[in-house]
Amino acid sequence: SPPNSASGDCPGPAATPRIVLFPSAGMGHLVPFTRLAVALSAGHRCDVSLVTALPTVSSAESRHIAALSAAFPAVRRTDMDLRLAPFDASSEFPGADPFYVRYEALRRSATLLLAPLLAGASALVADIALASVAIPVARELHVPCYVFFTASATMLSLKAYFPAYLDARGAGQHGVGDVDVPGVYCIPSSSVPQALHDPDDIFTRQFVANGRALVAANGLLVNAFEAMEPEPVAALHGGAVVAGLPPVFAVGPLMPVKLGETGEEQGNYRAWLDAQPTRSVVYVSFGSRKALARDQIKELAAGLEACGHRFLWVVKGAVVDRDDAGELNDLIGDDEGFLQRVQGRGLVTKSWVEQDEVLRHPAVGLFVSHCGWNSVTEAASSGVPVLAWPRFADQRVNARVAARAGLGVWVERWSWEGEEAVVTAEEIAEQVAAAMGDEAVAEKAASVREAAARAVADGGTSHRSLAEFVRRCRGGT
Ligand code: UDP
Ligand code: UDP
Numbered sequence: 001s002p003p004n005s006a007s008g009d010c011p012g013p014a015a016t017p018r019i020v021l022f023p024s025a026g027m028g029h030l031v032p033f034t035r036l037a038v039a040l041s042a043g044h045r046c047d048v049s050l051v052t053a054l055p056t057v058s059s060a061e062s063r064h065i066a067a068l069s070a071a072f073p074a075v076r077r078t079d080m081d082l083r084l085a086p087f088d089a090s091s092e093f094p095g096a097d098p099f100y101v102r103y104e105a106l107r108r109s110a111t112l113l114l115a116p117l118l119a120g121a122s123a124l125v126a127d128i129a130l131a132s133v134a135i136p137v138a139r140e141l142h143v144p145c146y147v148f149f150t151a152s153a154t155m156l157s158l159k160a161y162f163p164a165y166l167d168a169r170g171a172g173q174h175g176v177g178d179v180d181v182p183g184v185y186c187i188p189s190s191s192v193p194q195a196l197h198d199p200d201d202i203f204t205r206q207f208v209a210n211g212r213a214l215v216a217a218n219g220l221l222v223n224a225f226e227a228m229e230p231e232p233v234a235a236l237h238g239g240a241v242v243a244g245l246p247p248v249f250a251v252g253p254l255m256p257v258k259l260g261e262t263g264e265e266q267g268n269y270r271a272w273l274d275a276q277p278t279r280s281v282v283y284v285s286f287g288s289r290k291a292l293a294r295d296q297i298k299e300l301a302a303g304l305e306a307c308g309h310r311f312l313w314v315v316k317g318a319v320v321d322r323d324d325a326g327e328l329n330d331l332i333g334d335d336e337g338f339l340q341r342v343q344g345r346g347l348v349t350k351s352w353v354e355q356d357e358v359l360r361h362p363a364v365g366l367f368v369s370h371c372g373w374n375s376v377t378e379a380a381s382s383g384v385p386v387l388a389w390p391r392f393a394d395q396r397v398n399a400r401v402a403a404r405a406g407l408g409v410w411v412e413r414w415s416w417e418g419e420e421a422v423v424t425a426e427e428i429a430e431q432v433a434a435a436m437g438d439e440a441v442a443e444k445a446a447s448v449r450e451a452a453a454r455a456v457a458d459g460g461t462s463h464r465s466l467a468e469f470v471r472r473c474r475g476g477t
Contacts, residue, residue: 017122017473018047020078021148022114024129025057025102027064027288031374032150032223033127034068035254037075044470049076051117055083057102058321060288060352067259080113082106093202098320099289100202103129107206111137118143123473125221128159129206132213144218144477146469147210151373152401153224153232153250155394157184159211160242162196166208174199183235191396194418203393215244218477221469223252223377225455225462228405228448249465253377253452256356269312272347273358276310279365279442282432283358283384284313286370290391291316291324296422298333303428304346305338309436311346312364314353324350359384366436367408371398380407383449385442387435392417406444409435 019040023033033050040046056062069077087108089101110133118124118137123144126134131147138145149156161181176197180186195203214220226233229250235241236248273281284304286292292300297315304311317331318324328350332338339348355375358364359382368387369375376398379386386408388399399410411431415421435441455462 016045016047017470018049018120019473020049020051020117020121020124022051022124022126022130022134024106024127025053025061026099027058027060028372028374029127029129029150030061030064032254033148034064034259035223035257036125036148036221036251037068038072038257039251039254039466040470041072041075044466046470046473048074049078049117051078051080051114053080053082053102053106057098058288060321063352064259068257071257071259078117080109082109096202100206103206104202106130107133110134115141122476123218128210131210131217132206135213135216139216144473146219146221147214147217149220149222151223151394152376152398153222153229153236153248154181154184154187154401155373155397156220156222156224156248157181157232157236157241158187158192158397159207160214160236160245161211163208163212164242181232181235181241183238183240184232187397191400193393193397194416195393215242215246217246219247219249219469219472220245221249221251223254223373224250225252225452226250227451227455227461228380228407229401249469251462251466251469253381253456253462255381255456256378269347269349269353269358273312273361273363276363278362280310281361281363282307282309282311282366282368282436283364284311284368285353285355285375286314286316286389286391287372287375288316288321289319290370290417291318292391293422294331294333297331299422299425300428301332301334301338302425303432305342306425306429307432307436308429309366309432310363311342312353312358313346313348315348315350317350321352356382365442366432368432371395371402371410373398376402376407377452379445380405380448380452383446385409385435385438385445387411387431389414389423390416405448406441407448408441408445409438 021033021037023029037048037050041048052065087105114137118141121143123146124138125146125148128147128149135145158181165179176192177189178186195201233250315331317326356378359378364384366387367379367384370391371388386402388402388408388410390396390399402408403410414423454460
């Protein structure tokens with residue numbers, strides 16, 4: 001789409017900051033970018049455009065983008081046709097996660113595709129996965145470049161410190177041990193994202209390159225708030241993690257935006273939730289981009305049946321939703337009539353639910369979550385306690401954050417991807433029942449909700465951080 005001539009005609013940089021947002025791929029990145037876009041556009045009267053790389057990896061992303069355009073036309077879309085810059089992922093990275101492959105495609109096309117979009121911009125806000133390629137492009141064009149970190153402040157501190165950790169370890173040493181992030185705390189080796197133990201992994205290469213690049217950004221935005229992660233926020237600000245980091249703006253938890261129907265969902269879960277008593281339902285979801293192994297799905301089904309509580313369970317059978325064509329019955333290995341037996345008490349769905357709405361529903365009393373960071377922030381804003389069951393990537397780090405903040409409990413011995421052990425139905429039932437009955441956990445989760453609300457209210461820490469970011473964009477720094 002053409003550059004915005006209206007703001008191009010504005011008298012000077014002091015008028016309306018023109019901010020270009022450049023997300024990477026997956027709902028875990030698109031969702032917080034959307035929230036940031038709306039906060040800047042509707043809340044801080046910035047002129048915002050969102051770069052969208054088409055075709056998207058998942059259909060959830062394409063539905064989300066369409067719904068965003070319909071609900072918030074002021075957030076302009078700049079569509080980028082990625083087919084213009086193909087690369088042969090299947091030979092270079094056979095079997096790699098399709099979302100990481102997309103990051104790589106974007107990284108390789110950034111110079112070509114991004115430069116034309118930056119003419120006249122006050123600032124670029126690039127996704128963390130694109131940091132090391134976006135920063136030089138923006139610098140060349142004298143456009144300030146901010147990096148938006150879509151995960152926790154604790155993970156940001158690990159990412160910023162990790163290159164120094166590798167360098168200090170010396171040549172010839174392999175594997176990643178416990179990582180004691182200065183000013184934060186020690187991240188045990190078992191919580192370090194699986195991929196980082198392999199230096200040649202596509203994710204590790206991007207992670208290290210992006211981590212090294214952070215010092216060259218004009219600033220870092222993170223969807224976190226001080227009261228929930230006091231140590232990393234203070235350490236990032238104070239220069240303890242790594243010398244020379246630019247200003248860090250903790251602006252979370254960014255508020256969900258109402259987009260209207262996003263299409264595919266089979267809407268019966270709303271009516272079902274409305275019919276359930278207050279805080280009686282266990283909501284179970286492992287996010288938008290990973291499927292549990294079939295034998296683990298079976299144990300989870302049996303565990304939910306045995307826990308005695310009502311439940312809403314979103315099951316996924318594939319990494320990318322477009323590939324998830326199987327029947328619900330096949331997915332949960334339902335040869336013994338599980339779905340019939342739990343009918344009325346449990347709702348199991350394969351389709352997208354509006355998670356934020358679910359978490360705000362008074363019927364929901366517990367969230368069994370993989371602890372993708374967006375899910376944690378949504379649980380925090382709605383005050384729903386979390387039973388953390390991290391599976392992959394940064395999720396154990398996030399689970400620790402949630403547990404430390406009092407948002408819920410994490411059973412640390414439960415396995416994640418790459419570990420053989422299957423968590424049994426019995427254990428699942430026991431932990432779910434314990435968490436549902438724990439009044440202290442519910443009270444602490446409610447106090448996290450209050451802290452989150454204070455952070456984003458007028459004058460709160462996150463509100464002031466976002467305003468300061470906008471002030472800098474207006475001033476061209
Ligand atoms: N989400 C949703 N409905 C679903 C699955 C996911 O609304 O059925 C949303 C969820 O609320 C969150 C995002 O998709 O905002 C997923 O991001 P998160 O960081 O929690 O996990 P990821 O999917 O990246 O692992
Ligand atoms: N991440 C990162 N550097 C990268 C790519 C991702 O720090 O180069 C972070 C990302 O923000 C998230 C975690 O690493 O905190 C896992 O990445 P992924 O893209 O899988 O996030 P998800 O989709 O699970 O939210």
